[in-house]
Amino acid sequence: MGRGKIEIKRIENTSNRQVTYSKRKNGIIKKAKEITVLCDANVSLVIYGSSGKMYEYCSPKTNLIDMLDRYQRLSGNKLWDAKHEDEIPKIMRKHEQVLEEENKHLMYLVQQSEMAAMGDYQAHEPFSFRVQPMQPNLHERM
Known part of the structure; x- marks a missing residue:
């Protein structure tokens, strides 16, 4: 039934x-x-x-x-709209840029710590100030 x-x-x-x-x-x-x-x-x-x-x-x-x-x-x-599909590559590129910047910063910190471990190095000075002139008296003439 x-x-x-x-x-x-x-x-x-x-x-x-x-x-x-x-x-x-x-x-x-x-x-x-x-x-x-x-x-x-x-x-x-x-x-x-x-x-x-x-x-x-x-x-x-x-x-x-x-x-x-x-x-x-x-x-x-x-x-869904195609405009939303284009967002993923944009977000990925932006994320990649952030990661690259962070990687550069970390590499700089690693380089500083390695140089500090090697000897008398002042970590607060940038790398360009640590270079010693080949002829020490030339910088006084300027």
């Missing part, structure tokens, strides 16, 4: 609507898990309730970003 058909329309009673939502949400997540196991399908499911709370399911062998990239590639639908 089967169940009777119900009319698909918004449930007006808030409490009944919440109970139906909860049961159907659990049912669709269960079906997504079953099709993943039975058919070796990649499934991603995202559900937002009326309260704004998010529920998700993604097949164990994949992740949502890969699924969305694949969807975008195969369907031809753009999910």
